[in-house]
Amino acid sequence: MFLNAVVIVLQEILEAALILSLFLAFVRYLNLENNDSVLRRRIWVTLSIIFGILLAWTYSHNFSRISDSFDYVGLEITNASIHSISCFFLVLFAWLLPPQQLIFDVSHRLLTLTLCMGIVVMLAILREGSEIMQLVGGILNQGQAGPPIFYGGVVGAGIGVSIGVLLYYALTGLSRERSLRTCVLLLALTTGNMAAQTILLLNQADWLPFTPTAWDTGGLLSESSVLGQLAYALIGYEATPSIMQVGAYTLGLVIVLLSPISRLAWSTWHGKAS
Amino acid sequence: MSEPAATTKLRNTGIILSVIILLVAVSFITQLARAETLEIELRIRDHLFFPDTLVIPANQKVRIRIFNEDPTPEEFESFELNREKVIAGNSQTVIFIGPLKEGEYFFFGEFFPKTAQGVVIVE
Numbered sequence: 303m304f305l306n307a308v309v310i311v312l313q314e315i316l317e318a319a320l321i322l323s324l325f326l327a328f329v330r331y332l333n334l335e336n337n338d339s340v341l342r343r344r345i346w347v348t349l350s351i352i353f354g355i356l357l358a359w360t361y362s363h364n365f366s367r368i369s370d371s372f373d374y375v376g377l378e379i380t381n382a383s384i385h386s387i388s389c390f391f392l393v394l395f396a397w398l399l400p401p402q403q404l405i406f407d408v409s410h411r412l413l414t415l416t417l418c419m420g421i422v423v424m425l426a427i428l429r430e431g432s433e434i435m436q437l438v439g440g441i442l443n444q445g446q447a448g449p450p451i452f453y454g455g456v457v458g459a460g461i462g463v464s465i466g467v468l469l470y471y472a473l474t475g476l477s478r479e480r481s482l483r484t485c486v487l488l489l490a491l492t493t494g495n496m497a498a499q500t501i502l503l504l505n506q507a508d509w510l511p512f513t514p515t516a517w518d519t520g521g522l523l524s525e526s527s528v529l530g531q532l533a534y535a536l537i538g539y540e541a542t543p544s545i546m547q548v549g550a551y552t553l554g555l556v557i558v559l560l561s562p563i564s565r566l567a568w569s570t571w572h573g574k575a576s
Numbered sequence: 577m578s579e580p581a582a583t584t585k586l587r588n589t590g591i592i593l594s595v596i597i598l599l600v601a602v603s604f605i606t607q608l609a610r611a612e613t614l615e616i617e618l619r620i621r622d623h624l625f626f627p628d629t630l631v632i633p634a635n636q637k638v639r640i641r642i643f644n645e646d647p648t649p650e651e652f653e654s655f656e657l658n659r660e661k662v663i664a665g666n667s668q669t670v671i672f673i674g675p676l677k678e679g680e681y682f683f684f685g686e687f688f689p690k691t692a693q694g695v696v697i698v699e
Contacts, residue, residue, distance in 0.1 A: 369662075370661075378661075433651075437651075505672070524655075
C-alpha cells in the first residue's frame with residue numbers, strides 16, 4: 303500500500319505543483335523590474351490553495367451524489383467543466399500578460415491576471431485534491447493500512463513539491479527572454495492538455511461522438527513507464543489519442559502560442575502613442 | 577418595412593415546425609445511438625474484478641456498468657483504453673468504451689493494482 307500511495311499522491315500533486323511553479327515563474331518575470339512589488343505572490347497563492355482544498359473537500363464529501371448524476375457520468379461532466387474553465391482562464395492569462403516594460407501602465411490589469419492564476423491553481427487543487435481525499439478517506443474509513451498510506455502520501459507529496467520547486471528554479475535560472483518563452487510554451491502545453499482532457503472526459507461519458515485513434519506511440523514511450531507518467535503529468539502525453547483529442551490539444555496550444563501577438567501589438571501601439 | 581401579418585404568421589409557423597422536426601430527428605438519432613450501445617457488467621469484490629476478462633465485439637460502443645462491492649474506493653484505469661475513473665465504495669458507475677479494433681486492452685484498479693487486474697478482449 304505504501305508504494306501505491308506514493309505513486310498516486312505523486313501523480314496528483316505533480317500536476318498542481320507544476321502549474322503553480324509555472325505561474326510563480328511568470329510572477330517573477332513580471333516582478334523583475336519592480337522590486338517584487340507588482341504582484342504580491344503570497345496572498346493569492348495562499349488563498350487559492352485554501353479555497354482549492356475547501357472545494358476539494360466539498361467535492362469528495364458529495365462524491366457519490368456527483369458520480370450518480372447525469373446517469374452515472376456526473377464525474378466526467380463535472381471534471382470536464384473544471385478543465386474547460388481552467389482552459390479559459392489559461393488563455394485569458396496568456397493574452398492579458400503585458401510586455402514587461404509596460405507593467406506600470408497596466409496595473410489595473412494585474413488584478414485580472416492574479417485572478418486568472420488564482421482560479422487555475424484553485425481548480426487544479428480541487429481536481430487533484432479530491433482524488434487524494436477519495437483514496438485516503440475511503441481507505442482510512444476501513445481502519446486498515448492507515449500508517450503506510452499516510453507515509454506514502456507524505457513521500458509522494460514531498461517528491462511532487464520538489465519537482466515543482468526544481469521546475470521553478472529551472473525556469474527562473476534562464477535569461478529573461480528565454481524564461482518568458484519557455485513559460486509561454488509550458489502554458490500552451492498545459493492549455494492543450496486540459497482541452498484534450500475535456501474531450502476525453504466527454505468521450506468517456508458518451509457526450510461526444512467517437513473519433514478514431516490518431517496514432518499509437520505506445521511502442522516508443524509507454525504510458526505506464528515512469529517517463530511516460532512524467533510526460534503525462536507535464537504535457538498530457540497519451541500514447542493513443544483520438545483525432546478529436548489531438549484537435550483540441552492543437553487548438554489550445556496554438557491559441558496560447560499566438561498570445562505574444564497581443565504583447566507585440568501592445569508595445570507597438572504604446573510606442574506610437576508616447 | 578412592415579410585412580403583412582399573414583406572411584409573418586406563416587414564417588413563424590415554419591420556424592416552429594422546423595424546430596419540432598429537428599428535435600424529433602435529434603431524439604430519434606439519440607435513441608438509435610442508445611439502442612446500438614451494448615451494456616456489460618463488471619464487479620469489484622475483495623479488490624478483484626469479476627469477470628476479469630470482458631469479451632466484446634469489434635466496432636461496437638459498449639457501456640460498462642461497474643459495481644464496486646468493496647467498502648473501499650477503486651479507480652478503474654486503462655492506458656490502452658484511455659480510461660480513468662474513481663468509483664466510491666459500495667456504489668456503481670458507468671464508463672463508455674469503443675468502438676474498438678480487435679485486440680487486448682488491459683485495465684486495472686489503480687488503488688489496488690496488484691490484485692485488481694483485467695482485460696477487455698475485442699474480437
